[in-house]
Amino acid sequence: SQTIHQWPATLVQPVGSPLSLECTVEGTSNPNLYWYRQAAGRGLQLLFYSVGIGQISSEVPQNLSASRPQDRQFILSSKKLLLSDSGFYLCAWTRSSYEQYFGPGTRLTVT
Amino acid sequence: AQKVTQAQTEISVVEKEDVTLDCVYETRDTTYYLFWYKQPPSGELVFLIRRNSFDEQNEISGRYSWNFQKSTSSFNFTITASQVVDSAVYFCALRDGGFKTIFGAGTRLFVKA
Numbered sequence: 001s002q003t004i005h006q007w008p009a010t011l012v013q014p015v016g017s018p019l020s021l022e023c024t025v026e027g028t029s030n031p032n033l034y035w036y037r038q039a040a041g042r043g044l045q046l047l048f049y050s051v052g053i054g055q056i057s058s059e060v061p062q063n064l065s066a067s068r069p070q071d072r073q074f075i076l077s078s079k080k081l082l083l084s085d086s087g088f089y090l091c092a093w094t095r096s097s098y099e100q101y102f103g104p105g106t107r108l109t110v111t
Numbered sequence: 112a113q114k115v116t117q118a119q120t121e122i123s124v125v126e127k128e129d130v131t132l133d134c135v136y137e138t139r140d141t142t143y144y145l146f147w148y149k150q151p152p153s154g155e156l157v158f159l160i161r162r163n164s165f166d167e168q169n170e171i172s173g174r175y176s177w178n179f180q181k182s183t184s185s186f187n188f189t190i191t192a193s194q195v196v197d198s199a200v201y202f203c204a205l206r207d208g209g210f211k212t213i214f215g216a217g218t219r220l221f222v223k224a
Contacts, residue, residue, distance in 0.1 A: 032210055043216040044202070051210060059211075088154055098144045098206050102156040 002027035006091050006103035019078040023091030031093040033074040038088040086110045113138050115205050117215035132188040132218045134203030143207040145186045150200040193222045
């Protein structure tokens with residue numbers, strides 16, 4: 001069966017510090033991968049998606065970036081965090097039937 | 112353009128009441144997929160159901176049922192005999208010909224004992 005992991009689960013970082021969130025999928029190959037952000041009490045904002053190694057599509061022109069160094073690994077990064085980067089970050093993957101399966105998420109607080 | 116509207120921001124019911132969550136979508140594609148997800152307080156989104164645009168058959172799974180009507184571009188979700196454990200945020204979502212899934216703003220359901 002397929003499993004998706006995210007770490008860390010929670011993170012408190014000062015403004016201006018770097019960020020690296022990791023997502024890995026097990027039990028499938030060549031998945032489409034997605035990063036979403038959810039502000040408190042709000043809906044899901046698509047940040048990036050990837051249909052293959054090294055292929056990244058960006059949905060938001062902010063200080064965040066994403067990389068896919070391996071087939072089942074998706075990394076979200078920032079060189080300098082802003083207060084507005086606080087939120088709940090969710091990684092997801094899709095199978096051929098298109099429904100998305102989400103990881104447990106990372107709660108990021110920028111102070 | 113794609114759009115998913117969940118007009119109900121919050122719904123509060125008493126346990127054992129039936130509740131319907133509304134979802135209206137917009138797309139120009141003739142082939143598309145509709146979904147419902149549940150987000151409990153723990154935060155992880157859980158996939159509930161997928162519906163294809165060419166399959167308007169309604170579906171029932173235990174206390175959950177879904178009504179898909181292309182004529183009104185709606186994909187409503189009903190919980191029968193609600194329970195406290197149903198308290199969560201529910202998202203309706205749409206995917207058509209691209210790689211992206213568009214989510215509605217979500218409906219927060221409170222079920223009181």
